[in-house]
Amino acid sequence: xxxxxxxxxxxxxxxxxxxxxxxxxxxxxxxxxxxxxxxxxxxxxxxxxxxxxxxxxxxxxxxxxxxxxxxxxxxxxxxxxxxxxxxxxxxxxxxxxxxxxxxxxxxxxxxxxxxxxxxxxxxxxxxxxxxxxxxxxxxxxxxxxxxxxxxxxxxxxxxxxxxxxxxxxxxxxxxxxxxxxxxxxxxxxxxxxxxxxxxxxxxxxxxxxxxxxxxxxxxxxxxxxxxxxxxxxxxxxxxxxxxxxxxxxxxxxxxxxxxxxxxxxxxxxxxx
Amino acid sequence: xxxxxxxxxxxxxxxxxxxxxxxxxxxxxxxxxxxxxxxxxxxxxxxxxxxxxxxxxxxxxxxxxxxxxxxxxxxxxxxxxxxxxxxxxxxxxxxxxxxxxxxxxxxxxxxxxxxxxxxxxxxxxxxxxxxxxxxxxxxxxxxxxxxxxxxxxxxxxxxxxxxxxxxxxxxxxxxxxxxxxxxxxxxxxxxxxxxxxxxxxxxxxxxxxxxxxxxxxxxxxxxxxxxxxxxxxxxxxxxxxxxxxxxxxxxxxxxxxxxxxxxxxxxxxxxxxxxxxxxxxxxxxxxxxxxxxxxxxxxxxxx
Numbered sequence: 001x002x003x004x005x006x007x008x009x010x011x012x013x014x015x016x017x018x019x020x021x022x023x024x025x026x027x028x029x030x031x032x033x034x035x036x037x038x039x040x041x042x043x044x045x046x047x048x049x050x051x052x053x054x055x056x057x058x059x060x061x062x063x064x065x066x067x068x069x070x071x072x073x074x075x076x077x078x079x080x081x082x083x084x085x086x087x088x089x090x091x092x093x094x095x096x097x098x099x100x101x102x103x104x105x106x107x108x109x110x111x112x113x114x115x116x117x118x119x120x121x122x123x124x125x126x127x128x129x130x131x132x133x134x135x136x137x138x139x140x141x142x143x144x145x146x147x148x149x150x151x152x153x154x155x156x157x158x159x160x161x162x163x164x165x166x167x168x169x170x171x172x173x174x175x176x177x178x179x180x181x182x183x184x185x186x187x188x189x190x191x192x193x194x195x196x197x198x199x200x201x202x203x204x205x206x207x208x209x210x211x212x213x214x215x216x217x218x219x220x221x222x223x224x225x226x227x228x229x230x231x232x233x234x235x236x237x238x239x240x241x242x243x244x245x246x247x248x249x250x251x252x253x254x255x256x257x258x259x260x261x262x263x264x265x266x267x268x269x270x271x272x
Numbered sequence: 273x274x275x276x277x278x279x280x281x282x283x284x285x286x287x288x289x290x291x292x293x294x295x296x297x298x299x300x301x302x303x304x305x306x307x308x309x310x311x312x313x314x315x316x317x318x319x320x321x322x323x324x325x326x327x328x329x330x331x332x333x334x335x336x337x338x339x340x341x342x343x344x345x346x347x348x349x350x351x352x353x354x355x356x357x358x359x360x361x362x363x364x365x366x367x368x369x370x371x372x373x374x375x376x377x378x379x380x381x382x383x384x385x386x387x388x389x390x391x392x393x394x395x396x397x398x399x400x401x402x403x404x405x406x407x408x409x410x411x412x413x414x415x416x417x418x419x420x421x422x423x424x425x426x427x428x429x430x431x432x433x434x435x436x437x438x439x440x441x442x443x444x445x446x447x448x449x450x451x452x453x454x455x456x457x458x459x460x461x462x463x464x465x466x467x468x469x470x471x472x473x474x475x476x477x478x479x480x481x482x483x484x485x486x487x488x489x490x491x492x493x494x495x496x497x498x499x500x501x502x503x504x505x506x507x508x509x510x511x512x513x514x515x516x517x518x519x520x521x522x523x524x525x526x527x528x529x530x531x532x533x534x535x536x537x538x539x540x541x542x543x544x545x546x547x548x549x550x551x552x553x554x555x556x557x558x559x560x561x562x563x564x565x566x567x568x569x570x571x572x573x574x575x
Contacts (some may be wrong), residue, residue: 004413007386007387007390007487011487014383015383015386015387016374016387018380018383018384018387019383019387019388020397022380022381022384022458023402023457025380025458026403026406026455027406028407029414029417029418029420029421029455030409030414030417032417032420032427033413033416033417033420036420043426044419044420044423044426045420045421045423045426045427046425046426054552064499072328075435084311084355085311085312085315086312086403088308088309088311089308089309089311089312089313090314091308092305092306092308092309093309095310096300096301096302096304096305096306096308097301097302097304097561098303098305098306098309099306100306100309101305101309104309104312104313104316105319107313107316107317107320108312108316109564110320110324111316111320111562113512113560114557114560115388115512115513115514115515115516115533115556115560116518116533117516117518117532117533117536117537117553117556118327118514118516118536118553118556118557118560119456119535121327121540121549121550121553122320122323122324122553123319123323123329124321125320125326125330125546125550126323126326129326130528131291134324137308146319148315148319149315149316149319152312152316153316156312175560177289178456180412205410209410210410210411210412212411212519213518213519213533213537214414214537217540217541227410227412230412230416231412231496231519231522231523234416234419234523235522238419241560242416243420246410246412246413246416246417249410249413250409250410250413252410253408253409253410253413254405254409257404257405257408257409260408261401261404263282267329
């Protein structure tokens with residue numbers, strides 16, 4: 001049941017051309033970047049024959065590898081914490097009423113809509129003020145704490161959507177059949193919302209691996225992530241090494257999308 | 273007293289819905305909900321709400337001679353700075369570029385979203401995936417791709433030279449920044465538009481055509497008003513991040529195209545005028561909150 005009527009004639013042709021152009025616009029830059037990462041030329045946008053040198057340089061570059069490893073550690077740590085906190089928050093909001101619920105709801109939305117730069121400034125000043133109290137030095141802890149602060153919201157939005165689509169009577173049925181509260185949660189609710197939790201987790205992982213602005217503000221000397229490291233390289237002067245690193249980051253995001261689409265697929269076949 | 277009556281009238285362990293039991297149960301539910309929300313709630317208060325308040329406090333503080341910040345003696349000095357010519361220029365430029373980006377996204381995305389909603393479900397899902405992939409792809413890398421394309425002797429320049437327009441030097445111009453912003457945020461426009469258009473009952477459009485509306489009239493008076501929530505949601509989702517954009521102008525813009533986002537960063541990382549940077553951030557935040565409130569007032573559900 002298509003919602004809108006199908007256009008005919010010239011308008012249809014124009015619409016399909018527009019769509020083709022949109023896809024060309026989306027994918028041409030990505031494809032060109034991949035091609036030029038194999039180009040044997042110091043100028044990043046000019047083809048100079050095939051080479052794998054830049055990938056070799058990436059593998060040999062100590063600071064790049066260090067930054068990559070930092071990124072992975074931070075992404076995993078912040079994802080685990082934000083998935084647990086975000087899922088609990090989502091369950092509380094969808095299934096219970098409690099004092100301060102509306103404030104909590106609003107507070108959960110803010111990190112999603114606040115501009116990156118503003119949040120970066122917030123975290124910078126916060127850790128500057130806190131440095132004396134907690135003795136946190138800029139690095140793993142400050143970056144991870146900041147990433148969790150925005151990831152919780154994204155996880156809870158995704159999980160909430162999943163809980164909202166779930167039939168509450170299933171839990172009631174389980175408890176009518178003498179399941180304890182915990183058993184009903186463990187064997188009914190949790191499996192049903194699992195795709196939402198995985199989807200939220202993958203989103204958190206992606207966001208953590210992508211972030212430049214906030215991380216740049218809370219990263220310390222000697223403790224930086226791959227995107228921040230690459231951003232610094234781009235501003236210092238572009239070398240083909242950046243092409244290769246970019247393609248690796250590109251493929252990592254693509255793998256995460258594929259994974260999340262797979263999770264979504266499981267979700268649709270589940271409910272069908 | 274028969275056995276049957278006994279089982280009915282004297283339930284075991286008070287397991288009956290007396291008002292007291294209901295109340296106790298509800299209180300327990302509330303406690304349980306609160307306890308579940310507590311970790312995330314506490315985390316967001318400590319690591320989001322408190323930092324937010326700190327920024328606002330800083331915006332009323334004074335910069336001292338050493339580039340530090342004196343928190344006592346609140347004043348509006350840094351807000352007065354917003355009236356400076358240079359700052360006004362940057363603010364106007366940021367708003368204009370963000371508006372241009374939003375309009376371009378709308379013009380490209382609307383026909384695309386409409387076309388998408390007229391396709392078979394299988395094709396539709398495929399197109400949706402096609403939009404989602406760039407949406408999930410590393411933002412920095414996507415901006416960098418345009419750096420490669422628009423650079424001197426880069427692919428874009430070679431194409432224009434080949435077609436006969438001549439060599440182009442778009443990198444480090446405002447045009448390049450707008451291109452990068454449109455590229456970065458177009459999915460934010462397509463997705464809510466598609467969600468809004470897909471929900472519309474097609475019979476309303478048919479009815480308008482039956483009543484002798486031409487294609488444009490039925491678009492203008494039926495399709496557009498019905499898809500307005502999507503238009504507003506998409507516009508906000510594109511306009512706000514464009515206004516605060518930092519990565520895109522840093523990579524694709526030149527020294528003469530400073531935008532609000534970069535200017536705020538400069539206040540903290542090099543100019544060391546934190547109160548002024550904080551006041552700019554506060555203004556950006558207020559714009560964002562106002563836009564969001566407008567969106568929810570207009571009947572938007574989720575962002």
